Amino acid sequence: MKWNKINNFTDIENFMDFFGGFHDSCLKELYMWTEAFVDEDLSMSMSSELDTCVRVLFQRQVLGPSAIELLFKGVTHFHIHPRAEDQDSIIYGAKLLLKEGQFYWAESEEWQIDQPFLYPISWISAKELHWREVSLWMGKEQRYGVMNNEENL
Template sequence: MEWKILETQSDIDELMQSLDNFHDSCIKDLKYTSGTYVDEDFSMIMNTDPVVNLFIQRQSEFMTTIEFCLEGLSQFHINNILDSTLEIFEASFFEKEGNFYWYSSDDIEDESATSFICKKIKWREL
């Protein structure tokens, strides 16, 4: 499937509507690539632009699995509280001052929410 780039709040609102605000969803998997590595001379090559690929599944026949590619990541917080459900009932997702903010809860102050902040985001249906 082809990647779709999110650029505006309108793009986000359209996606949120089509995904029913992530209702009955869960984070299935994620892949973190730091960009930092050790080269053939055993030198540390530093890269401060990590990428996260985030896979979300939904209890829906429509757009069941979505992959997000997050670039320019400044924050990624995972909270896996054992006495709490990992099901997403309603997520928050918005653009503010050139950053994209996503929370696995409709309450952005909820400390049990998984969240991220990034500069660029694209998505595709799998």
Template sequence: MEWNSINTKDDIDKLMNVFGNFHDSCIKEVHYISGAYVNKDLEMNAINKRRNVTVVFQRQESNPSTIEVIFEKISKLNLAPVDERYDCVILDAFMDIFDGEIYWADSKNFDIHDIREYDDFTWICAESIRWRSIN
């Protein structure tokens, strides 16, 4: 499928409309690529030049039921998975652009201005975002 870029609030609105504001969705997978590595001579390249997080979301609706989102050049990933005593259903999500970065959170009540209050939420701050349907 074709990649869609998030550059404006209109792009955010499109994703939120296509994926129903993430209502009745869940995070299926998370994958992080730092850009750092050790080469064949065991020399460290310790620069996190990529900092990409790929998240696969699924929901209880079709068209699409599954999307892949790549958060590029992240500055923060706050992963707060719930344990097996509770469900992990995302009822609605937050997404906005602030100071040139894009924020996504697993609750519409997320407040960019008071981030310290959201350790119990999963949220990501990235320089750019791309997404696609992977049904």
């Protein structure tokens, strides 16, 4: 499963065509991390760079490909808006943009970069964007980790 870097508008168009514009897909899982950590001696280490990264797994109801993973590096904004109880979680079409050196992904084609909070949807922006096909990752199984001791919740 090789990572592919998105560099420009042509790459965006090719990727969106490849994954059908996210039509009939869902955000299955996501995982976020930074380079910050506390060492064993309790000293803290921080990066002065944009060090937040997010991996997102999407699945869709179409063969070839059925699942892809996006990797956002140098995240500048991360807005997750879960659906209400009476709403489905289907993505009918997503938006992917490149503007002033940043990539923007939003779970709706209606989303506007100049009014990012106009609609209650999830969106993310980052300095770098990579993707890979992971069609073997279909189904309910968690790929980014399983909660331990679920029975204690």
